[in-house]
Amino acid sequence: MRNILITGGAGFIGSNLALKLVEKGYQVTVLDNLSPQIHGTDAKRNSFLYLKIKDLVNFVEGSVSCRNDWLTAIEGQDVVVHLAAETGTGQSMYEIQKYVDVNVGGTAILLDILANEHHSIKKVVVASSRSIYGEGKYKSIEKGIVYPNHRQLSALENGDFDVKYEGCLAPLELLPTDEASKIHPSSVYGITKQTQEQMIMTICPTLDIYPVAFRYQNVYGPGQSLKNPYTGILSIFSTQIMNGNALNIFEDGMESRDFVYIDxxxxxxxxxxxxxxxxxEVFNVGSGVPTDVLTVANILIKNYGKSIPISVSGSFRVGDIRHNYADLTKIKRILQFDPKYSFELGIERFTDWVVNQKIEADNYSGSIEEMRQRGLYR
Known part of the structure; x- marks a missing residue:
């Protein structure tokens, strides 16, 4: 299987994957629409991500929402790595049709082609997400293993940010989330990623195509878009810091994520x-370590050598989870995968890269205002 199509292959994960596969001798085709939200304007001249792959891959500019673009890109391919998606929890809560059309509709077109057209695809690897879990896995003194539902709006408005479970009075103990954990996404983005994964894992075996799904945690590293104000907390904070702007930390700053380095x-x-x-198989991909947002902010400020005020405001976004980090037992056992990068090492490499980039405009306040107007930011 030497010919590989990467959808979203000019994006952050896709471009780095393309470079690795080319290095290993694969013939790589990329299907990407060069979204301005990620690449900025005039991407073919200015996008760091696009420029580093453009002479190394067969590039097809197009959309996964277009059947003809799929047909062009898929011809002669052995493997599809399906990364193309609209991303971002907050934005998904009001750009609902867009997220469904691209993430679910684009995947449906792929599978329809595989079911009804001549092709040579033998494997489909799909990028799923930790967002499909919603809140993570917990241990209760009273009830054992529990999977809390989405936090109540009334509690969040009163500054009570911790997750609760009915009948449990003692605080819950956070556990790593394994692949058998309950799936109950709390955002439209999470719902679309769950649907994407289930479609691939259900339909491909009926077509004698091998499916593989990776539930990525929060991916970061050099090359991450510094232009996108809607997703990627490390890039959002970095752009604010480099512009000399104060950081507004949501909730109490103790909400945590599993940050996994791009390599x-x-x-x-x-x-x-x-x-x-x-x-x-379905696999978690993460570092297996939770890091709280306040710690992230302080490390970034320290690494950039800036004096930036931090405000822990108690504000919150509807649809955000409190905690989630990956249990890597399965991927270590089956694929012998073990992450090489600690958060400290990875963040050092990321910030070293950022300081050598053009300082992008800080448009984060505009994205927050969009959510505020819709009642999704409180």
């Missing part, structure tokens, strides 16, 4: 492409 994500994805053991 580790690429390595895991290559294993999914190459290893037969990955076929028909």
């Amino acid at each position: 580790d994500v690429v390595d895991a994805t290559v294993l999914g492409i190459e290893r037969d053991e990955a076929n028909y």
